[in-house]
Structures are given as structure tokens and as C-alpha cells.
Amino acid sequence: MVNFQGLRFHDRTPVYQQVAEHLKRQILLGLVEDGEPMPSRRELAAQTGINPNTAQKAYRLMTEEGLVRTEGNNISTVSLTRERRAAIEEELTRGLVQQFVQEARENRLSYKKVIGLISELWDGEDD
Numbered sequence: 001m002v003n004f005q006g007l008r009f010h011d012r013t014p015v016y017q018q019v020a021e022h023l024k025r026q027i028l029l030g031l032v033e034d035g036e037p038m039p040s041r042r043e044l045a046a047q048t049g050i051n052p053n054t055a056q057k058a059y060r061l062m063t064e065e066g067l068v069r070t071e072g073n074n075i076s077t078v079s080l081t082r083e084r085r086a087a088i089e090e091e092l093t094r095g096l097v098q099q100f101v102q103e104a105r106e107n108r109l110s111y112k113k114v115i116g117l118i119s120e121l122w123d124g125e126d127d
Contacts, residue, residue: 001037002026002078004047015050019058023067024088027080034080038068 007022009015026032038059039047045055059076062068066084070076104114 001039002032004039004044007048009048009050015054016058016061019044019048019050019055020061020065020067023062023078024092027067027078027085027088028092032078032080034078036078038076038078040075 002023004019004022007019009018013021023032038044041055041059042052044050044058045052048055050058059068059070063070066079068076069079
């Protein structure tokens with residue numbers, strides 16, 4: 001079952017969106033697979049300490065984004081295809097890089113220096 005315990009919330013983004021982002025990160029890290037059961041809405045609220053209405057809103061968003069499916073009154077499960085997994089990887093990677101570039105520009109860091117430091121700190125990993 002997908003685990004949302006330990007999810008820490010911040011003020012920048014609505015909580016229900018942070019819940020969906022957490023699921024996406026778990027997918028990106030390979031910790032969640034297609035068909036894996038999701039906690040109930042009540043369980044999600046209890047695990048995270050959020051309001052049950054917020055948990056319902058998070059489920060609605062995850063369903064709209066195609067991350068979760070619920071058939072009838074059955075348990076909700078993760079819904080993943082190869083294409084959806086690739087889209088999640090692209091979305092999260094792009095978001096992290098955009099945030100980094102914005103902060104680097106705000107701090108007036110030079111492109112060459114930043115790229116040099118990234119290359120140095122990447123520890124020679126080719127990917």
C-alpha cells in the first residue's frame with residue numbers, strides 16, 4: 001500500500017497538491033507500481049494529519065491526473081503506464097531545474113560557473 005506517512009507540508013503549495021506531488025515522487029523513485037493499493041481517504045487523512053475534505057480533494061486531483069483509479073466502491077489503486085511514468089519524470093525534473101535556474105539567476109550566478117560546479121559535484125555519474 002502507498003505510504004504517505006512522513007509527508008511534510010510547506011506553505012508554498014496547497015496541501016492537496018502536495019499530496020499528489022508526493023505520490024509522483026514515489027513513482028519517480030520506483031517505490032510505487034501500477035496497481036498498488038492506495039490508502040482510503042480516511043486513512044490518508046490520518047496518516048498525514050490533514051482534513052478529510054482535503055484528502056478527498058487530493059484524491060480528486062490524483063484521479064483527474066490519471067494517477068489513481070477507483071472502480072465502484074472498490075479500493076483505489078495507482079494507475080501507471082510507461083507514458084504516464086515518463087511524463088511524471090519529465091514534469092518533476094523540469095520543475096526542479098526551473099526552480100534551480102530561477103534561484104541561480106536571482107543570485108546573479110554565471111551559467112559557466114554553475115555548470116562547472118554541477119559537473120564537479122555530480123561525482124562523475126554519466127546519466
